[in-house]
């Protein structure tokens with residue numbers, strides 16, 4: 001919830017649900033291709049191992065747009081006003097695993113894991129999180145999903 005407060009959310013309106021979690025044990029040489037998690041609002045990874053060097057396979061986040069791109073297409077190319085090699089203009093951001101590090105990011109953000117170039121396994125736990133209105137709010141605002149306890153399953157269609 002602290003992460004959401006930093007982003008400006010009124011957390012008094014929200015419940016944060018752990019939708020799923022799974023362990024990840026990455027063997028030397030193993031990588032994960034670019035993907036995102038369309039079923040969730042937030043994704044997270046908690047690193048159990050890692051020394052901060054990135055050798056064991058950094059998390060590569062691909063923002064939808066460069067963070068300094070005020071208008072799509074403004075930032076790079078065609079003699080644009082922002083240097084192509086500025087760090088905020090990078091097409092991705094790498095996060096080096098470090099034991100005890102928790103990384104939270106929007107679940108819709110494409111991400112990948114670079115190859116584990118260490119001699120040992122990298123261990124982490126990944127999470128998908130879902131935001132909803134509080135269970136006590138029977139009339140949530142339109143932009144916020146009702147609490148899952150208020151959902152009505154329609155059953156099998158066959």
Ligand SMILES: [Fe+2]
Nearest residue numbers: 035036037111
């Ligand atoms: Fe993922």
